[in-house]
Amino acid sequence: MSDNHNLLAEQRRALILDEVRRRGGVRVNELTRRLNVSDMTVRRDLDALARQGVIEKVHGGAVPVAEASTHEPGFEAKSSLELNAKEDIARAAAAMAVPGSAIALSGGTTTYALAHHLVDVPDLTVVTNSVRVADVFHTEQRATTTAGQRPGAATVVLTGGVRTPSDSLVGPVADQAIRSLHFDVLFLGVHGISVEAGLSTPNLAEAETNRRFVRSARRVVVVADHTKWGTVGLSSFARLEEVDTLVTDAGLPAEAREEIAEHLTHLVVAGETAEAGEAAAPQR
Structure with missing residues (x-):
């Protein structure tokens, strides 16, 4: 199976999941018409999403899985979801990284996407608790030099x-290392974000580590696609x-944007x- 075919399958499954969540369930025949693919292709996509634990197959279609607040999907399960949104978010967030600054990246698939755009920002010092993010920088540096660090490479x-x-x-x-x-800037991925609960995660130890990140940063930039809004x-x-x-991405509903505007400056x-006044980031 080619990379292009894999990408198309991932994008198709992201669309299916979004439709299931938005409507509370879909039928196979509806998906075949909307996506212009075969019945067998849709059923394979539903099987793949069911294995990831994000939908439940029912007779003739699928419904969303009501996740417990302690459920934490694995990296691979999350990495195939909302691909286009994460890429858009990564490009926008990367523009906020100033050459020569000290930045932190938390774990997550959106910060992983962001890391691929940060490798070209010169002279960054990057602190991360993500094995995947660290691998992005290591792989890039190994690929672009055969004799030590290239000029401007991130530390x-x-x-x-x-x-x-x-x-x-x-x-x-x-926690001790981060403390x-x-x-200068923390780029923070989240499991969920809401007015009532703020930023949240199903992992208690990760919550404490993220608290340390937030306390150590002059600016906090959250990178989160629209499906994270309302999740606790x-x-x-x-x-x-x-x-x-x-x-975030353009999938965020208007009512959510209004709620967010009451609590966030940018x-x-x-x-x-870009919204007016966005460039004038507040200092801590």
Whole structure:
């Protein structure tokens, strides 16, 4: 199976999942007409999404899975969802990284997408608790030089800690490392974001590590696609008021944007015109 075919399948499954969540369920025959693919292709897509634990197959179609607040999907399960949105968000967020600055990247598939755009920003110092993010910089540096570090290459610090299902390193070792550092900007991925719960995660240890990240950063930039809005994990680790900028995608509904505007100074909707005053990021 070619890479192009794989990408098309991932995009198709992301569309199916979005439709299931939006409508509360879909039928196979509806999907075949909308996507212009065969019945067998749709059923394979539903099988794949069911294996990831994000939908439940029923006779003739599928319905969403009501996730428990403690459920934490693995990195691979999340990486195939909302691909276009994550790419748009990554491009918009990368523009906020200043050459020569010290930045932090938390774990997650959106920060992983962002890392691919940050490798070209010169002289960054990058602190991350994501094994995947660190690998992006390592692979890029290995590919572009045969004799040591290339000029302008990032200095990458990977915290220690206990590995989560999403390939983040958390716990006391990670917390201690982050506590002693100071970042110009934190790019933070989240499991869920809401007015009531703020930023949340199903993993208690990850919540504490994220708290340390937030406390050590002068600016906090949350990178989260529209499906994260309204999701609540077991443990909250920051209030919306502690976030300087939310970078999301055009799928965020108008009513959600209005709610967010009441609590955040800066909302960046990737792919749309920047909001007035967005460039004047607040200082902590």
